[in-house]
Amino acid sequence: MNETTGTVHGSADEAVAVVGMAGRFPGAADTREFWRGLVDGVESVRRFSDTELASAGVPPERIASPTRVPRGADLADADLFDAGFFGITQRDAKLMDPQHRVFLTCAWQALEDAGLAPHAAGGPVGVFASTSLSTYLLANVLRSSEYADAALSYPVLLGNDKDFLATRVSYKLDLRGPSMSVQSACSSSLTAVHLACRALARGEVRAALAGGVSITFPQTSGYEYQEGGILSRDGHCRVFDASAAGTVKGNGCGVVVLKRLADALEDGDRIYAVVRGTAVNNDGSDKIGFTAPGPQGQQAVIREALEASGVPTSDIGYIETHGTGTAVGDPLELHALSAAYRAAGGPAPDCLIGSVKANVGHLDAAAGVTGLIKAALALYHQTVPRQINYDAPNPQLRLDRQPFDVPTESVPYPRATPLRAAAVSSFGLGGTNAHAVLQAPPAPTVPAAPAGATTAAEGTRGVRYPVVLSARDGAALAETARALRALVDGATPPAVRDIAYTLVTGRALLPVRHVFEAGNLEELRAGLDAAAAGDLSPAGPADEGWAHGPALKVDLPGHPLRPERHWIEPDTRTATPTTPT
Structure with a gap:
């Protein structure tokens, strides 16, 4: 029997708003490029040249091996970082795992996207963060002559250990809420979202950053195909497809900013989506092996999240599945999903399902939040992106008997019949399952003025804003x-x-x-x-905060960064195996 921990956000007072997001993904430098790629059906998994494979340390005989799959979804400019902006020395920046650097940068950009300044947050801000194993430590730092024997030294540990991912963000960005690393394999970052929602519901924080990062070095080594393994034999992730044969490793980072819906509305925040319910559980021993999926656990966590949300299942028109594209995992997941939703009354007619892994690969510790970002953007833009690499359904799915469909073209929703709600699944190797239910954002409305306050219309004579x-x-x-x-x-x-x-x-x-x-x-x-032009005089009035009545947060350009290369080249290089979880 599975025990599930759910968070109830069903009432307006307990609902959680997604008010900001940032990310870097294969083929996409930010969430805007990421969204355009999804809608356009872009596959960012690519073939690596023999030169790239050799530079990654793959021996010639392995490059020529028929079992070598020279494909993956690499993240551009993972070696670049604006150390000076974050007050980090050149030496420490070189030692630091690029996963930590990228996550710190995305955390800053997510706060900017949310229009949330720590000094004006109105309360503590928490950080719930996930990362993969530091392959930079293994493949670069410890293979260099300078640091070969320094695995347990403080500078190396502080820059590469998972324990310091979240706390470094809190330190550098002056965030005072709970700060913790969350690790449950590839369900880590959606579990981090769940924990952030619980902290908000308990009133521990005014806002929270939640997300994950996964970058495996060297990025362009490809992998060895093994029959029956999780990795695809042709280097494509074909979720739900009859020729599905595994997943492909992707590299990237995603971060969301969460606030209680009532606070977000009061602050005039831009809202991407509303998290109405989340749940997390574990399969326990109710499966054939430690690494095997547990359909009963998956079904239980989905039902708990649905119950916690208070959202009618008939409103849920899109589900972002875990969807690894394996011949066994996909059918088990879909049957559990179908059973859970049917038991709760069934999803919306023509409910669509998809998986972002076909586009950007399996992002491991960042997979769950990447799925959440996709689902939130689908609700925000009222469009479900097409599912790529899908030609004919896997017969084991029995889609003709399921209440779901797979979109082969992007689907825009008309105002008369909007996409009201969506859901996201993320299941970790080892059995920790997470599910979240989201609703479309409310229409932007200027917050009500406090009692006795007066406001002026835009352009009113004499009204000037700092x-x-x-x-x-x-x-x-x-x-x-x-x-x-x-x-x-x-x-x-x-x-x-x-x-x-x-x-x-x-x-x-x-x-x-x-x-x-x-x-x-x-x-x-x-x-x-x-x-x-540099004409900064005469100086304007001193900054005394905002005293001009209700207003809305809007999307503005972020602070310009100046990333530079910070990198330790190994003296000896051997391609590091990449195995998604």
Whole structure:
């Protein structure tokens, strides 16, 4: 029997809003590129050249081996990092696992996307983070002559051990809530989301960062195919397909920012989706082996999340499955999914299912949050992306008897029949299962003004808003001003009030600051042009926070980063095996 821990978010007071996100994925430098790739049906798994394989340390005889599969989904620029921005020395940056560097950067960018500045968060911010084993430590650091015998030294441990992933983010970004690494194989990051939701429900935090990262080095070594193993024989992940034969390792990072829905609405946050219920359990010994999937456990965790959510299953029109593309795992998962949803009343008619692993590979510790980001964006954009590498259904799925369908083209939803809710599954090797139920975001509405407060309409004569620019140095401030100028020159620029509100309450206070006032777009453009040109005098009014009534957080350009290469080359190189979990 499985015991499941569920988090109830069914009421408006307990629901959790996804208010920010950031990520880096194969073929996508951010979540916008990631979403476009999904909608366009892009497969970011690629073939590695013999030169890339050799550079990764694969011996010539293995390159020529018929069992060598020279494919994978690598992450561009994983060796680059803006150490100076985060106050990290060159030496420590080189020693640090790129997984930690990428996660720290994405955490910062997710807070920017959420318009959440630690000094203005209104309470503690927690961090719940997951990462894979540090193959950089094994393949690079310990294979260099300088650090060959330094595996247990503090500089090496602090830069590479899983224990320090979340706490480094809290330290560098000045976040005061609970900070912990969450590890349950490839269900880790969705389990991290579950724990973050529980912390929010208990009132431990005002907001939380949750996510995961997985980058295996060397990235371009490919892998050895083994009959009956989890890895694909042809280097493609064909989820639900009749020719499904395994998954492919992917590399990437995803982070979401979560707040209680009531707080997000009060703060005027941009909401991607609403988490209504999450659940986590373990299969226990109710399966044929430690690494085998447990259908009973999967079914139990799905039912618990559905019950916790309070969302009618008939509203759920899309489910992002764990979907590894294995001939055995996919049918077991789908049958458990079908049983759980039918027991709860059945999903929406023509409910669609998919798996992002076909696009970007299996992201291990980052797999669950990547699925969550995809589902949240599907609700936000009211579109379900097409499932690639799917031609004919695996007969073992018995799709003709299931209440689900696989979209072969991206499906936009009309306003008359919107996509109301979606769900996400993530199942870890070793039996820890996670499921989450999401609802579409509420329509953006300016928060109600406090009792006795007065507000003025945009453009009202005499109403001027403080525009606060904050950056690491003068050059970065000028670049920030130019990026904002480009935004307001767009076809549908945000309101000046909302831009000012987001800058005041949603950006960290960095060393170089400039403040000016603007009451309309013309004044805003003039002030930004002056800042971009370096004309920062006369100084504007001091930054005293926001005192101009309710406003909305809007999507603004983030602080410019200057990534540089920080890398330890091994003296001896041997390709590290890659086995997704």
